Amino acid sequence: MRRFALLGVLGTATLAPSARADDAPAPASPPAAVTAPTDDGLRAEVARQGAAIEDLKASLDGERKKRENPAVSISGFIQADWVIHDQASQNEVDWSTGQPLNLDRFTLRRGHVRVDAEQGLVLGSLEIDANTTSGPQVRPIDAEVSLRWPEKADARLPSFMATVGLMRIPFGYEVQELDYVRPFLERATMLQALFPGEFDLGMRFRVKYRFLDWALAVMNGNPIGDKVFPDLDPVQTKDMVGRLGVDFEIAPGVRFQAGVSGDTGTGFHPGTPATKNQLVWQDQNGDGVVEPNEITAIGGTPATPSQTFHRFALGGDARIIVRVAPLGELTFRGEAIDAQNLDRGLEVADPIGAGHDLREMGYSGGVTQELTRWTMVGARYDLYNPNADASQQRALNLVPVNRSYSTLALMGMLRYGAGARLLLEYDINRNPLGIGSNGAPTTLADNALTLRGQVVF
DSSP states (O other), X not given: OHHHHHHHHHHHHHHHHHHHHHHSOOOOOOOOOOOOOOHHXXXXXXXXXXXXXXXXXXXXXXXXXXXXXXXXXXXXXXEEEEEEEETTOOXXXXXXXXXXXXOOSEEEEEEEEEEEEEETTEEEEEEEEEEOBTBSEEEEEEXXXXXXXXXXXXXXXXXXXXXXXXXXXXXXXXXXXXTTTOSSSXXXXXXXXXXXXXXXXXXXXXXXXXXXXXXXEEEOSOOTTOSSSTTOOSSSSOEEEEEEEEEEEEETTEEEEEEEEEEEEEEEEOOBOOOOOEEEEOOTTXXXXXXXXXEEEEOOOOOBOOEEEEEEEEXXXXXXXXXXXXXXXXXXXXXXXXXXXXXXXXXXXXXXXXXXOOEEEEEEEEEEEEETTTEEEEEEEEEEESOTTOEEXXXXXXXXXXXXXXXXXXXXXXXETTTEEEEEEEEEEXXXXXXXXXXXXXXXEOOEEXXXXXXXX
């Protein structure tokens, strides 16, 4: 009995651990061994990822620069006019030029396409003008190559730019004002006479620092609108043209812009070729028979050499821009010029042919007011005298003559966006070229009403 009891106890003691082993979960398998990367591998992977990040940043910066400052950009504008009525218009032809005298018509005043390119410190521009002012015409109006410093504008540093090519003449404010920005149809009469076309060939140096803007140019002296030698230069001596301007805020919401300009150069009087002796027959009695008393001998003349003369101009301009809430900007503008022998577009100055220097004087003043961003109204008066010493023989007396041209322009404008406009302007012109029935100078009827549509792209 004792043996069986002992065996039972031993059996119980032996079976208990076995039962517990069956109830407990099986032990987990040992984890697989992981190979730790070496130091050289880590360095190579970090370098590879860093290079990829730098390449991505460079690509993003390049795309951003292309969007903000494209290397090549194309822009332009179109100005189409309807001259509703011009009092000087006639259904006739000017037989000296072959051009019609009718001015009541539709015309493409300006159609410009401009390409600008830049590569670091170097800039280039080419602008083509198409118009029908005197028949269909396509011509270069602006072609420049420039070198600038610094490459990116920095308010702490002065900026410098040197430009060569066909460019705007740096004189006054309105000559340099963009055509699609100017609120009035055309520039003042004195500027169209002294600086016709506004563009000339030459080299210009420009420095801007804070509120100062200084430009100096060496130019041919015969602008693109010159009546005698457009875009050419018959003399070796070049013209010097320059302007020193300021632009700053004199009070909150009030901006002041002003400048002084100068132009000095050399004009050209063409000589005449030699002529031979001539016999002239005038059929005084109309019988078709040559008679001795109807024959006149005209002696030949020797050639005369071409000559040069000095010309110059001094000018001043100013603008005050006032922010008038809630309407918009109220702008006052004025400009005056005192010149001598410089007229190249209206009554071409030739002091050698006239026998005396020609004093030219002119001024303009205007005001514009924005009526919200949709509309604008304005008025401008300008006067130009091409010969302040002009005189005329009347009977036995030599009396002074006022040869001044003047224009009062009244303008109203509808605007949309950055450059779309519909502009209506009535010009009250005083033209001194008329001759009355008594032979005295009189004013020609020359008022004009013009509607202009403009779009900028």
